[in-house]
Amino acid sequence: MLKLWMKFALKGLLSLVVAVLVTGIIYEQIGRRRDRARFPQIGRSVDIGGRSLNILCSGAGAPPVIFESGGQGPGLEWAAFQPEVATFTQACWYDRAGEGWSDLGPYPHTSNAIAKDLHELLKRAGVPAPYVLAGASFGGLNSRVYAGLYPDEVAGLVLIDSAHEDELQRAPKFYLGRTSPRLLWHPLALAFQTAGFIGLVRLTSPALDKDPSQMTPDEIIMALRQRPKSFVGDISTGIVLPECYSEAASVTRVGEVPLIVLTASKPFDFGDAELNREAAAYQQVWIHEIQPKLVNLSTRGRQIVVPNANHGTIPQELIVSSIHDVVTQVRGLPSR
Numbered sequence: 001m002l003k004l005w006m007k008f009a010l011k012g013l014l015s016l017v018v019a020v021l022v023t024g025i026i027y028e029q030i031g032r033r034r035d036r037a038r039f040p041q042i043g044r045s046v047d048i049g050g051r052s053l054n055i056l057c058s059g060a061g062a063p064p065v066i067f068e069s070g071g072q073g074p075g076l077e078w079a080a081f082q083p084e085v086a087t088f089t090q091a092c093w094y095d096r097a098g099e100g101w102s103d104l105g106p107y108p109h110t111s112n113a114i115a116k117d118l119h120e121l122l123k124r125a126g127v128p129a130p131y132v133l134a135g136a137s138f139g140g141l142n143s144r145v146y147a148g149l150y151p152d153e154v155a156g157l158v159l160i161d162s163a164h165e166d167e168l169q170r171a172p173k174f175y176l177g178r179t180s181p182r183l184l185w186h187p188l189a190l191a192f193q194t195a196g197f198i199g200l201v202r203l204t205s206p207a208l209d210k211d212p213s214q215m216t217p218d219e220i221i222m223a224l225r226q227r228p229k230s231f232v233g234d235i236s237t238g239i240v241l242p243e244c245y246s247e248a249a250s251v252t253r254v255g256e257v258p259l260i261v262l263t264a265s266k267p268f269d270f271g272d273a274e275l276n277r278e279a280a281a282y283q284q285v286w287i288h289e290i291q292p293k294l295v296n297l298s299t300r301g302r303q304i305v306v307p308n309a310n311h312g313t314i315p316q317e318l319i320v321s322s323i324h325d326v327v328t329q330v331r332g333l334p335s336r
Helices: 002-038 111-125 138-149 182-197 217-226 228-239 241-249 273-295 316-330
Strands: 044-047 052-058 065-068 091-094 131-136 154-160 258-264 300-306
Touching: 044 111, 052 111, 065 111, 065 138, 091 111, 111 138, 111 241, 131 138, 131 316, 138 154, 138 241, 154 316, 182 228, 217 228, 228 241, 258 273, 258 316, 273 300, 300 316
Parallel strands: 065 091, 065 131, 131 154, 154 258, 258 300
Antiparallel strands: 044 052, 052 091
């Protein structure tokens, strides 16, 4: 009798688990459909082999400029820059796997994988090489890896306060996120992907109920970041971030291409005297020791230290003018 009761109990528990999972999957699919309706795609989807990435290009001319976003966020972050660059050449932003309107990518989503995705995307989208890559922060790692994998496709680089592998040894501890043992990387990535698929991430995420027509561009970008797909994609990349640094470290030269390194001169204000002291000391290391290593990637590299700017406030005008400078050099015209 006891065995029979346990058998029924286990069957009931299994049925309950299955029902919860099915409900979660349906809940997530309804949420994704609602997301698509609330935020219509900006750009076009290009199949890169069983999954799609989103890209938007405007303007005409060569070399095309390809924007590579910083840590978290869709390519839409470059929407204000694109029209200005499009006045003198073709300008393209795209969504990395999992960001914006692009599908999630397979594990591991390292800089190497990101660069290979971009290579396939540009080829299938009909954007002709060679390119000028404009990479900000984490995007600088990806741009550098792209230049290492496809040197013939890179005509110039603009690195905007780009990440560098020396951060792991030189930066104050509070600058660095926690990392998990390599053995756990893949299981963690699978766990978050599963949580996203069954609706658990959406269930625990902030509600996005504001009418998009009433949202500012920054609010729309933040809303895109908060969608479960983007959250899972960001986590997957964050898990393998040490590998991204290692892949970038293997690229020690990019030849003789024009290269401009824009470096912020000010640290963030952390609201604590001791943390600010450490941050200020590290900023000098960043300016005078770490960022010059990026300049030395090319025989035609130069650094611009940006006064009164921190990591996120380098002026748009300076970024656009630096891109124009590199494009002009690539065309063999006198630099401005």
